[in-house]
Amino acid sequence: MEEVRALSEQWMDILLAPERDRLTVAEVCRRHGISRKTYYVYLARYRAEGPAGLAPRSRRPKNSPRRTARTIESLVVQIRAAQPRWGAQRIHNELLRREVPGVPAVSTVHAILRRHGLLGAGANAAANAAASVGVGAGAGAVPNGRPGG
Numbered sequence: 412m413e414e415v416r417a418l419s420e421q422w423m424d425i426l427l428a429p430e431r432d433r434l435t436v437a438e439v440c441r442r443h444g445i446s447r448k449t450y451y452v453y454l455a456r457y458r459a460e461g462p463a464g465l466a467p468r469s470r471r472p473k474n475s476p477r478r479t480a481r482t483i484e485s486l487v488v489q490i491r492a493a494q495p496r497w498g499a500q501r502i503h504n505e506l507l508r509r510e511v512p513g514v515p516a517v518s519t520v521h522a523i524l525r526r527h528g529l530l531g532a533g534a535n536a537a538a539n540a541a542a543s544v545g546v547g548a549g550a551g552a553v554p555n556g557r558p559g560g
Contacts, residue, residue, distance in 0.1 A: 419466055479515050498524075506520075
């Protein structure tokens with residue numbers, strides 16, 4: 412909350428500077444490293460809403476029209492619950508086999524699994540972790556598994 416107040420006070424200082432310090436808006440903007448357009452956006456907010464209009468606003472979109480449908484997302488989660496060893500590729504193929512309309516890409520299926528916390532510590536994760544740190548590789552081995560020489 413203090414951070415928001417500090418930002419609001421900083422913007423108040425910037426907005427009042429042209430009159431207080433007898434400077435042009437362009438000079439104030441140059442000194443503070445902001446564009447004149449940004450200055451006028453904040454000035455309009457201040458005039459419309461008062462000091463509350465200077466608080467930071469979320470940049471998150473109000474909606475995501477291309478987001479995967481909830482029905483498909485819940486189907487992905489249901490399939491994973493029924494088959495916990497299946498990964499994104501296999502679930503994607505299952506959706507295609509069932510002729511589900513609007514099957515998302517494998518990467519989207521993976522993102523859905525990640526978003527629902529359905530990825531992680533499984534048999535494959537342990538095997539992949541061991542392989543990535545070189546467990547089982549002989550001394551002097553090169554990345555393709557052939558002995559150095």
